[in-house]
Amino acid sequence: MSDLLMLTPEQMRRIEPYFPLSHGIPRVDDRRVLSGILFVIRNGLRWRDAPAGYGPHKTIYNRFIRWSRLGVFNRILxxxxxxxxxxxxxxxxxxxxxxxxxxxxxxxxxxxxxxIGRSRGGLTTKLQVVCDDKGRPLLLHLSEGQANDHKTAAAVVEQLPPARFLLADRAYSSAAFRAALAERGMTPCIPPHAKHRIQHSYDAVLYRERHRIENTFARLKDWRRIHTRYDRCAHAFLSAIALAATFIFWINES
Incomplete structure (x- = not known):
């Protein structure tokens, strides 16, 4: 068991309040099963290849699929x-x-x-992430790989938490997106396209902090089942990303 990823009691105390209630027969050890799910996602294994130390692989898989459909992992995040x-x-x-x-x-x-769509010479999914100033994911959104960035941003703009500034690259430099941010009282820090008629100004020093979200993507893609999508249903794939983001950025203080 020493080589296996295992959630600590403190980490479990932080997420247990958001677990669904057990009806009838008590659930199998939550700590062991959730640790097994994290191990599979991190290492890109097939569910049947989960180490025996986590218990039957069918139990791990069934728990992941059932809680994904219930939205448990998204709710925890x-x-x-x-x-x-x-x-x-x-x-x-x-x-x-x-x-x-x-x-x-x-x-x-x-x-x-x-x-799932076609872009970059193959089948891809686009993951859009909103982070705080520490690079911790706040919102996750999936779309087809060929979807335009600022159009998919419109799907999350109403869910943005209050803030003074929003940092983004020039792919989000559109009049509609800037207007939506202004309505929410946010100042966009977005470089304009060179071909745009109106060259909006932005804080170049503040913009340098945008590297934190690039670091967030790098850390998420270290997990093999996120770097390459194997889940057919979008809700299952999004749940895997939400669980990984929860472990990496919100309950893993080391």
Whole structure:
């Protein structure tokens, strides 16, 4: 067991209040099962290859899928973010995640969205993240790989927490996005496109802090099942990202 990733009692105390209630037969050890889920996501394993120290692999897989459909992992992240305090600077950016061929086997006519498109010479999913000034993810949003950045940003702009500034690269430099930020009382720190007729000014010194969200993407992509998408349903893939973000940035204080 020494080589296995295992959540500490303190980490469990921070997330246990947001677990669904157990009905009937008590659940298998939450700490062991959730640690097994994290181990599989971090190392990019098939569920059947989870080490025996975490118990039966079917138990680990079933818990992940059931709680993904219930939105448990997304709720844990949202609750920890709400308790994390405010910030005066937000950062937004997007990155492409390669979708394995097994992730594209779900029929497009299915009831649940896939969020898989064609870009970068293959099948990809675009992950859009809003971070605080420490690079901790606050909001996660999935879309097809070919989706435009500032158009997908419109899907999260209403959910942005209060802040004074929002940092983004020039892919988000659109009149509509700037107007939406102004309505929320935020000052955009976004470089303009060279071809834009109106060259908006921005704080170049403040803009240098945007490297923190790039570091966030790098740390998330260190987890193999996030760097490459194997989950067919978008809700399962987003749950894996939310659980990894919770562990890396919100409950892992080391």
């Amino acid at each position: 949202a609750e920890l973010v709400a308790r994390g305090g405010g910030t005066d600077k937000l950062m937004i950016d997007a990155t492409h995640l390669k979708a394995h061929r097994t992730a594209a086997s779900l029929l497009k006519k299915g009831l649940l969205p896939r969020c």
